[in-house]
Amino acid sequence: GAGVSQSPSNKVTEKGKDVELRCDPISGHTALYWYRQRLGQGLEFLIYFQGNSAPDKSGLPSDRFSAERTGESVSTLTIQRTQQEDSAVYLCASSLWTSGSRPTGELFFGEGSRLTVL
C-alpha cells in the first residue's frame, strides 16, 4: 500500500492477556518507530529500528513490552500480561534515510491501533 498500515485498528483485551500489534511500513523506508499515546497525553516514544542496527529500546516502559522487525519490513509490538495502564493508541511510523544522512524528521504515521485493557 501507499501508506503505513497498522493492525488491528482496535483491540479490546482482558488484563493479563498478551497482545500483538502489527505495522507495515512504507516500502523502502528503513527507519521504523513505535509511539504510544495515552488519553490526554503526548506521543511517547517506545522503540526505533534503523536497518540492521541494534534497535533503540530506550522508550520501552517495562520488560513486558518488546518489538521485532523483519529486515526492513513488518514490525510487531508485543505486550505481555497487559495491564489497564497499557490502554492507549499505539502509533507506528516509518521514515526514509538517504545515503550518508540522517532522517529528515518527516515521519509517516499509520492510523494507530487502539488498545483497551479491561
Next chain:
Amino acid sequence: GDSVTQMEGPVTLSEEAFLTINCTYTATGYPSLFWYVQYPGEGLQLLLKATKADDKGSNKGFEATYRKETTSFHLEKGSVQVSDSAVYFCALRRSDKLIFGTGTRLQVFP
C-alpha cells in the same frame, strides 16, 4: 531532558479567524522543530518544519518561526477554514527520534 509544551485545547474559532497555537521547547542546543497535524480518521502528517534558528516553516497557509531567544515555535494562520479542524502536534528532533507535545485540538465553525 528535552521536552515540548503546547497550549491546551480545544481552540475554537470561527471561519476566517486568526489562529495561534503556542509551542515552547526545552532542549540542549538547537534541535530541528516540527508541526504535525492529525485530521479526523487519519494518521499524523508533517505540516511544516524549521531546522535552524530564525527559519520560518510554511505550508497550506500555516507558518511557524524558530525563535531561539524565546525557545518557541508558535503555529499561525491568518484565516482558518473548517477543513483545518484537526489536532496539531509540535515536536523537536533529538538524535533520530521526535519528541512530541501533547497536541492541541482546533475546532473551526462556519
